[in-house]
Amino acid sequence: MTTSAGLRHIPFIMDTLVGKKAPFFKAEAAIKGDFKEISLDDYKGKYLCLFFYPLDFTFVCPTELHAFSNKLEEFQSRGCELLACSVDSKFSHHAWLNTTKDKGGIAGVAYPILSDMNKTIARSYGTLFEDAGVAFRGTYIIDKEGVVQYSAVNNLPLGRNVDEVLRLVDAIQFHEQNGEVCPADWQKGNQGMTATTQGLETWFSKN
Numbered sequence: 402m403t404t405s406a407g408l409r410h411i412p413f414i415m416d417t418l419v420g421k422k423a424p425f426f427k428a429e430a431a432i433k434g435d436f437k438e439i440s441l442d443d444y445k446g447k448y449l450c451l452f453f454y455p456l457d458f459t460f461v462c463p464t465e466l467h468a469f470s471n472k473l474e475e476f477q478s479r480g481c482e483l484l485a486c487s488v489d490s491k492f493s494h495h496a497w498l499n500t501t502k503d504k505g506g507i508a509g510v511a512y513p514i515l516s517d518m519n520k521t522i523a524r525s526y527g528t529l530f531e532d533a534g535v536a537f538r539g540t541y542i543i544d545k546e547g548v549v550q551y552s553a554v555n556n557l558p559l560g561r562n563v564d565e566v567l568r569l570v571d572a573i574q575f576h577e578q579n580g581e582v583c584p585a586d587w588q589k590g591n592q593g594m595t596a597t598t599q600g601l602e603t604w605f606s607k608n
Contacts, residue, residue, distance in 0.1 A: 417552060424525035428515045430516065431495045433498075436491050436495070441543075445545075449484060449541075452483075452540045453526070455535040455536060456488070457497040463507050467502065467509075479570050480545075485514045487536060498514070523536040523539070526541060535557075537556060540566060581595055582595075
């Protein structure tokens with residue numbers, strides 16, 4: 402169903418993956434002019450940002466893939482890898498990677514792009530738009546133990562904020578390292594909060 406604003410209305414509620422083991426996947430990916438089989442096991446002991454997008458050779462999608470690419474070194478400096486995924490073939494990914502930015506392509510993107518032609522990966526992550534046969538803009542941050550710590554699913558017209566994804570990686574790692582929680586608008590370098598009434602009162606007194 403489409404609303405007057407052009408957004409897709411989804412008449413069901415998806416179960417969250419947050420706090421659960423990330424669903425396993427194994428698929429062919431296009432990367433740096435080549436093809437490679439990639440599985441979730443390849444990221445054991447690392448953080449992973451897995452993000453889905455609807456289709457190659459579209460409009461919002463290349464802006465997102467370039468935005469993530471522009472921040473690749475920042476993700477990797479945090480021990481976090483990037484992995485994109487759509488329902489296109491690996492050959493479509495390869496062609497898109499060989500199309501220049503001024504022609505709507507993603508030449509220069511260096512992280513892998515999974516091919517999910519049978520749609521099993523998108524479906525297992527709860528981000529498949531069944532009626533259209535494409536994935537919504539699902540974003541998942543998976544920790545070093547393979548547990549999903551963050552998930553969000555944007556509707557088709559709504560591009561993501563990559564800086565916000567980076568902020569959440571920082572927040573996840575801060576909590577792991579310090580045991581404190583991250584209040585609203587927390588940024589790397591800010592104080593955290595003890596998850597107690599006194600901790601909240603202390604935080605409010607300083608902010």
